[in-house]
Amino acid sequence: MCHQTVGLIAAEIERRGVPTTSLSVCREITAAVKTPRALLVPYPFGYPLGRPGDRELQTSLLRSALALLYEAGPPPVLGATSEGVKAL
Amino acid sequence: MPAGKSQKERETPKSSVERRNFQQLMSRNSRCWAQALRVAAIDDLPLRHRLFLKAYRFRTLTPVPFAPPRRPLPESRVALVTTGAVSLPEQPPFDEKVRGGDSSYREIPAGADLRTLAIHHRSDAFDPTGFEEDRNLGFPLDRLHEMEARGEIGAVNRRHFSVMGSITATGRLVKDTAPAIASAFEADRVDAVLLVPL
Numbered sequence: 001m002c003h004q005t006v007g008l009i010a011a012e013i014e015r016r017g018v019p020t021t022s023l024s025v026c027r028e029i030t031a032a033v034k035t036p037r038a039l040l041v042p043y044p045f046g047y048p049l050g051r052p053g054d055r056e057l058q059t060s061l062l063r064s065a066l067a068l069l070y071e072a073g074p075p076p077v078l079g080a081t082s083e084g085v086k087a088l
Numbered sequence: 089m090p091a092g093k094s095q096k097e098r099e100t101p102k103s104s105v106e107r108r109n110f111q112q113l114m115s116r117n118s119r120c121w122a123q124a125l126r127v128a129a130i131d132d133l134p135l136r137h138r139l140f141l142k143a144y145r146f147r148t149l150t151p152v153p154f155a156p157p158r159r160p161l162p163e164s165r166v167a168l169v170t171t172g173a174v175s176l177p178e179q180p181p182f183d184e185k186v187r188g189g190d191s192s193y194r195e196i197p198a199g200a201d202l203r204t205l206a207i208h209h210r211s212d213a214f215d216p217t218g219f220e221e222d223r224n225l226g227f228p229l230d231r232l233h234e235m236e237a238r239g240e241i242g243a244v245n246r247r248h249f250s251v252m253g254s255i256t257a258t259g260r261l262v263k264d265t266a267p268a269i270a271s272a273f274e275a276d277r278v279d280a281v282l283l284v285p286l
Contacts (some may be wrong), residue, residue, distance in 0.1 A: 001212075002253025002285035004146050005261065009169055009251070012266035013281050014153035016274045022283040025128040032146040045128050048284050049231075052222030052250050058231050062282070063240070066161055069280055073206040075152040086108030088100070 007033035021068045023048040030078070035076045039065040044067065137213050140256075147258055153154070159242075164279035166235075167245035169269060171253030172219060172226035172286035173209035176200065182208035188257025191265050194250045202229055207259070209286060210253055219286060224286040245278050253286055 003026050010020040021037040024030040025048055026030050030038045042059060043050055049058040064081050071077045095133035099260050158164065173182045175194045183190045196205070207216065219226045229248065235241045249269045255261050273281060 001256055004233050005171050005251060005253050006169070006260070006283040006285045007149060008147060008258060008262055009269055010281070010283050011149050011153045011265045012262070012270040013179070013273060016153045016270045017155045018273055018281060019155040020281045020283060022285070024285065025129065026285075028130050032148060034149045034152045035184050036149070036180060038105055043128065044215065044286060045132065046216060047218050047225060048286065049225045051226055051227050052218045055231065055234075057235065058224055058228055062228055062231055062235065065282060066166070067135050068240070069157045069161070075154040075210050077248075083225065 001029075003029035005033035006069070010036050015036070015076050019069050021065045023065055027078075031076075034076045036075045037068045037071070039068060040078060040080045044080070119268040130208075134212050144199050144256070147262075159279055161241055161280075162239055163242040164188050165239045165243045165245050165277060166232060167273050167276070167281050168227060168229060168232065168248040168280045169230075169281060169283040170227040170248075170250050170286060171209075171284070172207060172223075172229055172249065172250065173252035174207055174223065174250045176205060176206040177204055181206065182252045184208065184252070189255030189261075190252050191258075193265050193269060196227075196229075196248045196250055198229070198233075198244050198246050199247065200229065204229065209252055209254070213254070214286065228284065230284075232282075242279070244274050245273070247276065 003024055005024050006022050009032060010022060012052050013020050022035055024038040024040050025045055049061055053055055061081065064079060068077055068079050130138060175181060176196065179194050205223055207220060224230050232244050236244050251265060
């Protein structure tokens with residue numbers, strides 16, 4: 001449900017002219033809601049930034065998510081990353 | 089729970105359509121489609137949640153609102169929204185007993201010490217231990233401050249917002265909470281918002 005909540009709040013912010021990006025561990029819900037921008041990450045529910053205490057991994061995921069702001073539409077703009085998969 | 093364990097994917101016709109759309113998007117957008125297949129899936133969830141989600145009609149954004157970027161990232165004021173239901177010690181807790189989900193929100197200042205934040209999101213839909221160990225896992229405020237210090241983003245906004253993710257009745261979320269959060273960011277002249285689901 002949290003992925004739908006993210007999409008609905010993002011939509012209202014986008015309507016005010018402020019671009020949004022997000023993370024998603026569940027492509028099914030993110031695709032169903034059509035969240036404007038989302039980085040799909042290969043982690044379990046509850047681990048959108050990969051691993052607790054892993055500053056490097058978390059930072060690189062944030063960079064990838066923020067980079068989606070500059071991807072041309074049309075929305076939804078989805079990105080994917082395999083970062084950190086082996087380490088988990 | 090290891091990522092992407094679900095092999096048997098029985099889905100309704102509607103979600104097959106969604107899947108096709110998604111694959112079209114992915115083939116256009118993604119460098120690593122194969123890896124993306126390993127993201128968590130509804131089938132990873134406990135049975136109670138799976139049954140609920142199969143029957144649940146998600147709200148689909150049509151058309152999808154889409155604002156262009158305002159300025160380069162190193163000049164952008166960035167704000168966070170988490171659905172991890174965190175709150176400051178002095179704020180009231182989220183109420184998990186509200187039917188359809190507690191759609192209230194909490195404002196978290198940029199200077200908050202993440203270790204002091206309370207977490208009210210208790211759900212068997214996900215393993216909370218990682219988030220309890222490191223709040224950055226779902227509310228990456230420390231990482232954002234570091235990016236500001238390195239000049240990767242222009243500024244961390246003065247405030248951020250926390251909601252509880254498990255909202256099934258979305259009326260009040262759409263009517264009150266989302267507009268309140270959006271108005272606050274508008275007033276702060278935020279350039280970009282990152283939302284993290286938990």
